Amino acid sequence: MSHWTVCxxxxxxxxxxxxxxxxxxxxxxLGSYVVENFEVKGWNHRRVCQFAIPMKLPYGNGYGIVxxxxxxxxxxxxxxxxxxxxxxANKLTQYYMLYAVMVAxxxxxxxxxQVNKLESGAILVDIITP
Amino acid sequence: xxxxxxxxxxxxxxxIEGIGYKGYKCIExxxxxxxxxxxxGIEVNIESQxxxxxxxxxxxxxTQKVVQ
Numbered sequence: 001m002s003h004w005t006v007c008x009x010x011x012x013x014x015x016x017x018x019x020x021x022x023x024x025x026x027x028x029x030l031g032s033y034v035v036e037n038f039e040v041k042g043w044n045h046r047r048v049c050q051f052a053i054p055m056k057l058p059y060g061n062g063y064g065i066v067x068x069x070x071x072x073x074x075x076x077x078x079x080x081x082x083x084x085x086x087x088x089a090n091k092l093t094q095y096y097m098l099y100a101v102m103v104a105x106x107x108x109x110x111x112x113x114q115v116n117k118l119e120s121g122a123i124l125v126d127i128i129t130p
Numbered sequence: 131x132x133x134x135x136x137x138x139x140x141x142x143x144x145x146i147e148g149i150g151y152k153g154y155k156c157i158e159x160x161x162x163x164x165x166x167x168x169x170x171g172i173e174v175n176i177e178s179q180x181x182x183x184x185x186x187x188x189x190x191x192x193t194q195k196v197v198q
Contacts, residue, residue: 093142104166
């Protein structure tokens, strides 16, 4: 049995550069890389995705990202995959937030003093403001 | 130097803490950061906001100076 899953992410009209950074961070964790315009396949399903992380999965060929009407979605056949669609969506959201916070801080003229991953899996960012 | 500490949990939810600010300056900085995040597609809904004692204390002292 396979699980072709489409999971919505709570980021609207994402910044493509930040999205790419976040995906690259996630791809590194999965031991893969980021590609564009890739057809993600699963059991009885396939979908062309703007971004994808190709990798051999029990029933699929990778994790894909689709942007429809500004909404971000993860598509994957995640049965037996190292990361479920929900876990992938959560991590992508976390990494997107991290990069967005860092870029926003720099644009405001603030200095990022430290970035640390905590034991809980959360990421701490300290910003020095004037 | 005042610090804004942002913690992004495993689900991408954030909590923000102002450290070393005087008065309500931390709220102003928080608003600037949240406004900037909006331009990257992140809409932050504030679930709760708590002021530390130091914010209230400093404000009271400032008010007292005005009265004198």
